[in-house]
Amino acid sequence: xxxxxxxxxxxxxxxxxxxxxxxxxxxxxxxxxxxxxxxxxxxxxxxxxxxxxxxxxxxxxxxxxxxxxxxxxxxxxxxxxxxxxxxxxxxxxxxxxxxxxxxxxxxxxxxxxxxxxxxxxxxxxxxxxxxxxxxxxxxxxxxxxxxxxxxxxxxxxxxxxxxxxxxxxxxxxxxxxxxxxxxxxxxxxxxxxxxxxxxxxxxxxxxxxxxxxxxxxxxxxxxxxxxxxxx
Amino acid sequence: xxxxxxxxxxxxxxxxxxxxxxxxxxxxxxxxxxxxxxxxxxxxxxxxxxxxxxxxxxxxxxxxxxxxxxxxxxxxxxxxxxxxxxxxxxxxxxxxxxxxxxxxxxxxxxxxxxxxxxxxxxxxxxxxxxxxxxxxxxxxxxxxxxxxxxxxxxxxxxxxxxxxxxxxxxxxxxxxxxxxxxxxxxxxxxxxxxxxxxxxxxxxxxxxxxxxxxxxxxxxxxxxxxxxxxx
Numbered sequence: 001x002x003x004x005x006x007x008x009x010x011x012x013x014x015x016x017x018x019x020x021x022x023x024x025x026x027x028x029x030x031x032x033x034x035x036x037x038x039x040x041x042x043x044x045x046x047x048x049x050x051x052x053x054x055x056x057x058x059x060x061x062x063x064x065x066x067x068x069x070x071x072x073x074x075x076x077x078x079x080x081x082x083x084x085x086x087x088x089x090x091x092x093x094x095x096x097x098x099x100x101x102x103x104x105x106x107x108x109x110x111x112x113x114x115x116x117x118x119x120x121x122x123x124x125x126x127x128x129x130x131x132x133x134x135x136x137x138x139x140x141x142x143x144x145x146x147x148x149x150x151x152x153x154x155x156x157x158x159x160x161x162x163x164x165x166x167x168x169x170x171x172x173x174x175x176x177x178x179x180x181x182x183x184x185x186x187x188x189x190x191x192x193x194x195x196x197x198x199x200x201x202x203x204x205x206x207x208x209x210x211x212x213x214x215x216x217x218x219x220x221x222x223x224x225x226x227x228x229x230x231x
Numbered sequence: 232x233x234x235x236x237x238x239x240x241x242x243x244x245x246x247x248x249x250x251x252x253x254x255x256x257x258x259x260x261x262x263x264x265x266x267x268x269x270x271x272x273x274x275x276x277x278x279x280x281x282x283x284x285x286x287x288x289x290x291x292x293x294x295x296x297x298x299x300x301x302x303x304x305x306x307x308x309x310x311x312x313x314x315x316x317x318x319x320x321x322x323x324x325x326x327x328x329x330x331x332x333x334x335x336x337x338x339x340x341x342x343x344x345x346x347x348x349x350x351x352x353x354x355x356x357x358x359x360x361x362x363x364x365x366x367x368x369x370x371x372x373x374x375x376x377x378x379x380x381x382x383x384x385x386x387x388x389x390x391x392x393x394x395x396x397x398x399x400x401x402x403x404x405x406x407x408x409x410x411x412x413x414x415x416x417x418x419x420x421x422x423x424x425x426x427x428x429x430x431x432x433x434x435x436x437x438x439x440x441x442x443x444x445x446x447x448x449x450x451x452x453x454x455x456x457x458x459x460x461x462x
Contacts, residue, residue: 101385
C-alpha cells in the first residue's frame with residue numbers, strides 16, 4: 001500500500017480533469033481516479049479516461065455506472081439537441097441545456113464515499129468558473145459548501161481528526177492558462193476529449209460550446225490542439 | 232400533469248420511508264418515489280418499494296442503479312458480516328459497520344437532480360436521529376447543510392424563485408411514534424421491510440440492529456408487527 005497521501009480525482013477525460021489529475025500527481029498525492037458512466041451521449045470519454053489513467057499512473061481507476069437518463073433533463077442525457085456554433089456572448093449568458101441537474105453534487109458525493117473508504121480527505125475536481133458554460137455547480141460557493149457538507153455527512157468527517165477538502169485548482173484559471181500548466185506538467189492533450197457530441201468514431205464536432213472553448217484556449221495559449229475534429 | 236405541488240420521496244421500503252411517503256401524501260403532495268439498487272445485500276427491498284408504491288399511489292417510481300460495491304467499505308455493500316443481537320448500549324455507541332460511506336449524500340444528490348427536472352423543491356427523506364444506528368448522515372445538521380448545498384448546486388436553486396427544502400419529518404420521533412403515525416395514515420407495514428440481512432426468500436433475520444429497532448418499536452407502540460421473521 002502506498003504511503004503517500006491519498007486523493008480521489010474526478011476524471012471525465014476532458015482537458016480540465018486531465019490537468020487536475022496532473023496537478024494532484026505533481027503535489028505528490030497517490031491518485032485514485034473516479035469516472036462515471038451516467039448515460040452521457042459522449043460515452044467515448046470513458047475510454048479516454050482509461051487511457052489517461054494508464055498514461056499518468058494512477059493507483060486505481062474506478063468507473064461507476066449511474067443511469068441519469070432515468071431522470072433526464074439535459075441535452076447530455078436526454079433526447080435534446082446539443083447547441084452548436086453559439087457566439088461568445090450567447091455562451092456566457094444563462095445556463096445552457098447541456099447542464100445536467102445536480103451532476104457535480106452526485107459525482108462529488110460518490111467521490112466522498114470512496115475517499116472515506118480509502119482514508120483520503122482531499123477530493124480533486126477540475127471545475128472552472130472562468131471559461132465555462134455557467135453551470136452553478138462549477139462555482140467556488142458550491143465547492144466550499146460541499147466541503148462543509150462532507151464533514152457533517154461522514155464518519156470520518158464527524159470524527160474530526162482531519163477535515164475534508166475539495167480542491168478545485170483550475171477554478172480561477174482561463175482555458176489558456178489551464179492548457180499552459182498542463183503542458184508544463186506533461187499532460188498529453190492528444191489523449192483528452194472535450195466534445196459533447198462526438199461522432200460514433202469519437203471524433204469531436206468542433207461546434208459545441210465545449211469544443212469552441214477548447215479551440216479558443218489552445219489558440220490563446222499559442223499551442224496546437226493535437227486532437228482531430230470533424231471537418 | 233398533476234397540478235399538486237410535487238415532491239421527490241426517497242423510498243427504501245423500510246418502515247421509516249413508507250411512513251415518510253404517507254406523510255408527504257397526507258400533506259397533499261404529488262409524490263415521485265426514488266429507490267436505489269446500490270448493490271445492497273438486502274436487495275429484496277426493491278420489490279418491497281415497488282409494492283408500496285402500487286399500494287399508496289405515487290405519480291412515478293424510479294429505481295436508479297449505482298454499484299456502490301465498487302467502493303465497498305460497509306457490511307451492506309461488501310463481504311463483511313452484518314452484526315447480530317447487539318444489546319441496546321452497544322447499538323447506541325459509535326457508528327456501526329452497516330454505515331455506507333456517504334450514502335444519504337449520494338441518494339439526496341440524485342433526488343435533487345430529479346426534483347430539478349420535475350420542478351419540485353421539496354425532498355422527503357425518512358431519516359431518524361433517535362432510534363437509529365448513529366449514522367452521521369441522519370442528523371439534523373446534515374439535513375440542513377444539504378438544503379443549503381442544493382440551493383447553490385442547481386440552476387433552480389440559483390434562480391432563487393423558490394428554495395429547496397429537505398423535509399425529514401421523522402427526525403425527532405421514536406420508532407414507536409413513527410409506527411403510530413404511519414398506522415393512523417393507513418400505512419400497511421406488512422408491505423415494509425427493515426432487515427439488513429434477510430434470507431433468500433426475503434424473510435427478516437430478527438437479529439440485526441434494524442430488525443431489533445423495529446421489533447422494539449412495535450412493542451412500545453403496543454402494536455403487532457405484521458411481518459414474518461426467521462425462527
